[in-house]
Amino acid sequence: MKLVTAIIKPARLDAVKTAVLAAGVEGATVTDVRGFGRQKGKKEVYRGTVYEPDLLQKIRIEIAVEDADVEQVVEAIRAAARSGEIGDGKIFITPLDDVLRIRTGERGTTAL
Amino acid sequence: MKLVTAIIKPARLDAVKTAVLAAGVEGATVTDVRGFGRQKGKKEVYRGTVYEPDLLQKIRIEIAVEDADVEQVVEAIRAAARSGEIGDGKIFITPLDDVLRIRTGERGTTAL
Amino acid sequence: MKLVTAIIKPARLDAVKTAVLAAGVEGATVTDVRGFGRQKGKKEVYRGTVYEPDLLQKIRIEIAVEDADVEQVVEAIRAAARSGEIGDGKIFITPLDDVLRIRTGERGTTAL
Amino acid sequence: MTLKSALAAFGAVSFAVFAAPAFAQDAAAPPAPADDATIFVFNTMLFLIGGMVVMFMAAGFCMLEVGLVRTKNAATICVKNLALYSVAGLMFWLLGYNLLYGVEDGGFIGSFAVWGADDAATQSRDGLRAALDEGTGYASGSDWFFQMVFVATAASIVSGTLAERIRLWPFLAFVAVLTGVIYPIQASWEWGGGWLNAEWYANLFGAEFSDFAGSTLVHATGGFAALVGALALGPRTGKYSENGAVRPMPGSSLPLATLGTFILWLGWFGFNGGSQLALGTISDAIDVSTIFINTNIAAAAGVMAAMAATQMLFGKVDLTVALNGAIGGLVSITAEPLAPAIWQAAMIGAVGGIIVTLTVPVLDALKIDDVVGAIPAHLFCGAWGTLIVPFSNADASYVAQAVGLLSIGLFVTTMSAIVWFALKFAVGVRASAEDEAVGLDVAELGLEAYPEFAVR
C-alpha cells in the first residue's frame, strides 16, 4: 500500500475530492497547511507598507491506497488540482506498511 | 523504526493520549484535521436548508516508535479510540528511516 | 528521495526557513501542530487554578529532498531549530517513493 | 418696575407660559405645560439622543453582517458598512434632506438644494409657539441628524443582502443614489407631507397612508433595493447547484451577529421612540414610553416565535433565524409602535418572527441569495407591519396602506433596477468568480479580516 499525499491550492479541494471519489477512493484526510516554494505571494500593501506574504495557504490531502490504484489516484488528483500556474503543488508517494481500521480491527487493504 | 499515524475522533484524544503513555510512548504530535470516509455527517438544517457536512473533524496523532513496540502502541490506540461506530478512524504504519533529537543531535531509537 | 519532517518550536520557524533555503531547499510545507514529550508545559494559574498545559504548540515542517541532500538539510534544520532546551523537537526521515509536480506532471527529483 | 409694567409683563407671561390653565382654579384641570423653551430643549434632546442610538445601529448592522458572512469577506463587509454610513451622511446633506422635506403639500418630490441649518423661526416667542404647535419646535440640526441616521439604515439593509459578491465602489455608488435620491423622494410622499398624505388620497382610500417610523419608508425601501440588487447580481457562486440543492454558507461568527442584533434592538428604541418627534409634554413622554414597550415586546415576541417555529419545523432552534426574528419583530412594529395594546404588539412581532422563519427558505428555493436574511426581515416584515396598522389604529385603512406600500415598492424597485443595471453595464457590479473564490478581502482589499486565525 501507499500513502498518497497531495499539497494543493485551497480552491481546488472540492474538485480533488470529487475526482478521487470518482477514482474509487473511499476516504481521505485533509489538513490546512501553509507552504513555500517557487510560487511567490502577490505583493500586498498594508498600511502603506508593501510586502510579500511568504507562506501561502495550501491544503494537504492524505489518501491511503492499494498499490494497484496508486497511479489512477495520482492522475485523478493531478488533473483536478491543476490550474497550470506556479504553486499548483506536489503529490508525494510514500510507502505504507500496514493499515488498521479502528472500529473493526481489520488490517491491510481491507481496512482502507 | 516506524511512524504510527492514527486518525481518530476528537473526543477520543484524551483517552488515546493516556493509553499510549501507559504503553510506554514518550511523545507524540497532534494535528487537527478533517476527514471523509464511510462515516457520513449528521444531517443538519441551517436557515431552513437541509445539508450534510462532508468533512468531519478528526484528530491525527503521529508517534514514532521502535519496531518492537509497534504492535503494542497500535493496540493501545485501537482500544482507546474505539467507540464501535463508523468513523472511528484508521491507524497507518509507515517506515521511519531515522530520527534526530534536535536538542542533543542524538539519532535513531535513542532520539525517541 | 526522502521526506524530512521536523517538529520544532514555533519561534524557530523563521530561522529554520532561512536555514533550509540557504541549504538549497526550494520548497516546504508547514503545519501547526501540538505535541507532548519530555518538555512539560509551564505551570499556569487560571482563575486561581494551577494547571499544566499538556499539549504544546509546535510547528511541523515537511521537506522532500533528494537522498544526497538529506544530511545537509537535516543539519541545517538542527542548527537553526536548536535552543538547547527540552522541547526543541525532532526530525523524522522517511522514505519517499516518488514525487509529482501537479502543474507540469514531472516526476521524481526534477519535481522537487 | 411699575405695577403697570409688571402686570403687562405678567399678562404676557400668563399667555405664553400658562395658556393651558386658564381655569387654573380647577384642580382637575390638566397640568400646566412646561414652558416653550423647555419643550424645545426636550424635543431637541429626543432627536439627539434618539439619533445617537440609531447612529449606533450602523455598528449593529455591521456586526450582524460580519457575523453572518464568511471570514474571507469579513473585512469587506466592514469597509462597506463604514463607508455606507459615511456616504449616507454626505448625500443626505448634499441632496437628500431637501428632496425629502422640501416637498410641497401633496407633492411628489422635494427640492434640489444642499441642506443648511435654519433656526430663525424659533428665535421669537411667537415663532417658537407656532413651531411647537406645528410640531417643529426643535433645533433644525437635531432633526437633520435624526433623519440622516434613518437613511443610513436603509443602506445597511442592502449591504447585508448583497454581501460576498458585490464590488466595493459600485456598491457605494448605489448607496449614494439610494440615500441621496431614491429614499428621500419616496419618503417625501409620506414624511414630507407629499401625496400619500393628501386629502384626495385619504378620500380615495379611506385614510392617509400611515407609517409611523418607517416599516415601509425605511425598511421595505431598503429591502426592495436589496431584492432588485440580488436579482441583478445573481447568487454567490456555488450557492445553488443545478440539481436544486442549496449549499449553506454558514456565518463565520455568530457571537458577533448576536452582538449586532442586540445593538440594533437598542437602536430601535431611538428609531421608534424618536419618531414621536416630541418629548416636551406629558403626553409625549407617555407616548414615547408606550413606544418603548411595544417595540421591546414585538422584538421579544419575534425572537420567541422564530425559536418556536424553527424548533417545530426543523427540529432545532436556529440561532441565526432567531436573530432575524428579533429584527423581524422590530420591523413589524415600526409602522405603528404607538397605537397597539401590548398584546397586539406581541402578536404583530410574533407574526414577524414567523414570517422570517418561513420566508428565508423560500428565497433560497427561488435562488435569490440574501446573505443575511435582510429581505425577509426588512421587506416582508416591513410590508406586514405596514399592512397591519389598521388592526390597532382606527385612523388607518387597509387599502390606503396597501396602495402606499405598493406605490413605494414600485418606485423603489424601478429606480433601483435602473441604477443597478446602469452600474452593471457601465462598470460592472459583481466580483469575478476568482475574486469570489479567494474572498473579497484578499481580492479587493488585499488583506484578511482574521489574518492569524487558521481557517478551514
Added chain:
Amino acid sequence: MTLKSALAAFGAVSFAVFAAPAFAQDAAAPPAPADDATIFVFNTMLFLIGGMVVMFMAAGFCMLEVGLVRTKNAATICVKNLALYSVAGLMFWLLGYNLLYGVEDGGFIGSFAVWGADDAATQSRDGLRAALDEGTGYASGSDWFFQMVFVATAASIVSGTLAERIRLWPFLAFVAVLTGVIYPIQASWEWGGGWLNAEWYANLFGAEFSDFAGSTLVHATGGFAALVGALALGPRTGKYSENGAVRPMPGSSLPLATLGTFILWLGWFGFNGGSQLALGTISDAIDVSTIFINTNIAAAAGVMAAMAATQMLFGKVDLTVALNGAIGGLVSITAEPLAPAIWQAAMIGAVGGIIVTLTVPVLDALKIDDVVGAIPAHLFCGAWGTLIVPFSNADASYVAQAVGLLSIGLFVTTMSAIVWFALKFAVGVRASAEDEAVGLDVAELGLEAYPEFAVR
C-alpha cells in the same frame, strides 16, 4: 384678561409652580423648582434612557459569557441570552410587574394581573403634584420598562453560571418562573413596599431593609438561583477529577468578554443612576451625579483590587478575574450608590474585587462549577454590598440588612430548588454527556458559532 382673573391665575401659578419660594424676596432661598410637567418629563427620561442602557446590559452579559465559554457552546449561550431577555420582558408584563408592585404595604406578595399602562393619576394638575410628592410622577410605561430590564439582569446571571451543560428549553422554563414569579415576589418585599419596609420590621431590626438598586434584589437573587442551579446540575463533565484536580476550561474569546464587561459597566450607570427614580429637581440631578461617580469608582477599585490580588496571589494578573472584579465592584456599590463618600465607594468596590478573587477558587474547591464567575461577582459581592450599607448610610442597620438578605436568600433558594428539581425530574435539565462532549452548539442547535475557524 382682567386684573382680577390675571391675579387669580397668578395666585394659582404661584402655588403650583412657585410653592417653594414663598419668601421669594429672599435671594438665599432655594431656587424655584421646575414646573411639574417638566419634572414629569425629566423623570420619564431618566427611566427611558436609564432603561435603554440597562437593556444593553443584555448584550454585555451575552458577550461576557460568550467570551468565557468554549467555542463549542458559544452559539448556545447567544441563544440563551437573546431568549432570556425576551422571556423576561414577556413574563414581567404577564405576571411580574403586578406581583411586584401590586403588593400591599407591608405585604408578602402582589397581585396576579397582566400589567397595563395607567397614567390617569398624572393627568390633572393636582394629581400630578400628588404623584410627584409620592415619587411616582413619571409615565407609567417608563417605569415598567425600567423595572423590566432589571428582571432580565437577574436571569442573565443564571445563564452564565450554568453555561455549557444546561439544555435550552428547560433553562428558559426556569427563566420564565424566575422573572415572572420568584424575582417579583421577593422584590415586592422591598421595592413594592412590602414587609421589609414595614414599621414592625424597622422596629425589630433597627431600620427598614435598604437596597437602593438591587445588590440583593437583583444580583444576589440571580446569584442564589444560579447557585442552586449549579448544585442541581452538577459540574461540567471533566471539570473536576476525583483526585481533586481542577481542569481549567479557558474562555474562548477574552476580547469579547472584555467588551461585555465594558458594556455592563456602561449599563450600570443606568442601573444605579436610574434607581434614583427621579431627575426633575436640582437635588435629584446632584444625587444622580453622585451615583454615577460612586458607581464608577467602585468598579475602578474593583478592577485594581482584583488585579493586585491576582498578581500577589498567583504571580500574574488574571484578566478574567479582573473582569469579574469590575462586576464585583459594581455589584457591591449597588445596594447604596448614593450615600458613600468617594473613598467609601472605592473601598466598597475594592473589597468586591478581592472577594471575587478569593472566592472563585473556593467554588472550584467545593466543585461548584460556575462557568463565568457569576456567583462570586453577583451573589457574594451582592451580599457584601448589602451588608455594608450602614457603613455609609446612617439610616440603615446591619441587622436589618442581614435579615433582609437572609430572608430573600432563603426564599429564592427554596423556590429555585423546587423549580430546578421539578424540571429535572419532569423533563431533565442537563445535556447528555455526549452532547456536552461535542458541545451544545452542534448538539442542540445543529450549528457552530465559529464554523470556519480551526479549533484546537
Added chain:
Amino acid sequence: MTLKSALAAFGAVSFAVFAAPAFAQDAAAPPAPADDATIFVFNTMLFLIGGMVVMFMAAGFCMLEVGLVRTKNAATICVKNLALYSVAGLMFWLLGYNLLYGVEDGGFIGSFAVWGADDAATQSRDGLRAALDEGTGYASGSDWFFQMVFVATAASIVSGTLAERIRLWPFLAFVAVLTGVIYPIQASWEWGGGWLNAEWYANLFGAEFSDFAGSTLVHATGGFAALVGALALGPRTGKYSENGAVRPMPGSSLPLATLGTFILWLGWFGFNGGSQLALGTISDAIDVSTIFINTNIAAAAGVMAAMAATQMLFGKVDLTVALNGAIGGLVSITAEPLAPAIWQAAMIGAVGGIIVTLTVPVLDALKIDDVVGAIPAHLFCGAWGTLIVPFSNADASYVAQAVGLLSIGLFVTTMSAIVWFALKFAVGVRASAEDEAVGLDVAELGLEAYPEFAVR
C-alpha cells in the same frame, strides 16, 4: 395672599425667571428662557449622558486596539484598557481634577487636593442664577464625571501605540502620572482658565488659545505621550529590518477594530456635544445639534478621504486606514466643532483622513512603531484640527493656536520623557525579546486571548 405680596412674589419671579422678556409685549422678542432649575437639570443631563457615551469610548479604544494587535497580545491589551480607565478615574479624583480646575486665572498649575463634590453655590436662587451666568450651573459631580472620562481617552491613545511590547505595570504607572499630573496641568492652562486664556496671551498672539473639546488638550496630549513612549521603548522586535524593510504585523481581528471605531464615533457625540457644557437654553440646544452634525460630517469625510487616498496611492482600499481616517476626521473637528459650516467641517475632516493615510507610512519609515496608528490620528490630526480653528472661527488666531499647541507639546513631551526614562531605568518598561516572541498574553498574564483557536 394679598395683592401686595402677590405682586412682590411676582416681581421676584419675573426677575428670576423672566429676566429676558422684559419687553414681553413684543411677540418678536426671544422666547422666555426655561426656569433655572430646569436649566440646571438639562446641563447636568448633558454631562451625564455625554459622559456615559464618552465612558463607552474606553470600550471603543479597547476593541480598536485588540483588533489591531496580534492574537498573542490581545488579552494584554484588554487588561491595559480596563486598567487604564480604572486608574484614570482614581487619579483624576485623587489629583487630577483640582490640578486642572483649581488653577488661578492665567495660572500654570492648579492645586493639589482630592476632589469632592461641592454644590453649595447652586443651592440658593441667586447662587444658581450666578452659576448659570458663569456657565457652571450643573451638578458638580456631573462635571467631574464628564471631565474624568476625557482623561481616560488620553490614556487610551498611549496604550494603542505601545501595544505588544510594553510591560503591564510600568505602563499603568505611566498612566497614573499622565492622568493624575501631566494631563491636568496642561489642560488647566486652557480649560482651567490658565495662561493660554490670559489677556496678555490674547494681546500677544492675537487671541486666546482655542480648543473646544480637546484636539490638543486630549488627543495631541495623548499622542505626544505615545510618541515619546514609542521612542523610549523602540519598535517591536522584527518590525523593521536593517535593510529598511518594514514587516507588516496585521491586526488579528478587523471586525473588532471596526466595532471599536463605531463605538468611538458614537462616543464622540458626547465628547464634542458635551463640551458645549450647557443644554438648558434654546441656543445651547441648537449649538449641540450643530456640533453633532459637524462631528459626524467630519468623520464621514475622514473615512471617504482615507478610502479614496488609499485607493489612489496603494491601488486598494485599506480598511485599517479607513478606520484611522474616521478617527482622524473626528480628532480634526474636535478643536472647533461648533463654528464651521458643514462644508468646512467636511473639509477639515477630509484633510484629517488624508493626513492619516500619508503619515502612517512616514512613521514606519522613521522606524517609529505605532501599532494602531494612534500618533497620526490623534497627534497629527489633533495638531491639524487645532491649527485650522481660525479658518472657521474668526475669534481665533493662527499664531495663538500654534503657540498653544507647541507649549503643550513641549510640556507633555518633556514630562513624558522624564517619566518614561525614569520608569525605564528604575523598573524597565519593555518586555524581554522572548516574552515578546511568545506574546505578552502568555508571558505576562499566563493565558491566551483565544485559547481554542488555531493560530498560524
